[in-house]
Amino acid sequence: MRTVELVCSPGLDAEVRAVWDRLAAAGLPSLARNTHPTNRPHLTLATVDEFPPGVERRLAELFDAALPMPVTLDRVVVLDGSAPLVWLVQPTSALTALHAAVWDVLAEADGHRPWHAPGVWVPHLSLALRFRNADLRRARAVTGGQRPTGAFDAARSYDSTDRTVTPLTTP
Helix, strand or coil: CEEEEEEECHHHHHHHHHHHHHHHHCCCCCHHHCCCCCCCCEEEEEEECCCCCCHHHHHHHHHHHHCCEEEEEEEEEEHHHCCCEEEEECCCHHHHHHHHHHHHHCCCCCCCCHHHCCCCCCCEEEEECCCCHHHHHHHHHHHCCCCCEEEEEEEEEEECCCCEEEECCCC
16 A cells, blocks of 8 residues: 655644644553654545556655645544544645645556545544544543644655655655
8 A cells, every 4th residue: 555645844743743742641542652663743645555657756746846835733533433533634725736636646546545535535634543532522632722833845655565655755
């Protein structure tokens, strides 16, 4: 499986990681406990089985033109009341257009995950997995209710087969 993700600017990354740490300190599920070196706050735009030839170059061109992109985080929710605790991302017209453009580039790829499709996708940064809806009030108190701003300043792809990350932007 290959993802297409936007990563947070350093300040926004630090704010999300601080919430991960506060959730863990409160005894709640948290991505702070995932110590794999690829674990970092990110916004997933698409997930497919494999990239067709030439896709990485086309995505890099797209991201080099679009980033950095301002972002504002919104409410903390449990998606579908079932599992991940997330910080919603306010969808701007620029973000929505970039998301659609990524899907156009990936049109020939196999194995699109339908929950990332335009019109269905809920932009968010994950805070915890396997989160209980019953703990949402406590999690919101821990996160503090702030709505941080920052930017998405780079893009990457995660390969679940070998658990590696490939940059999709020029450094």
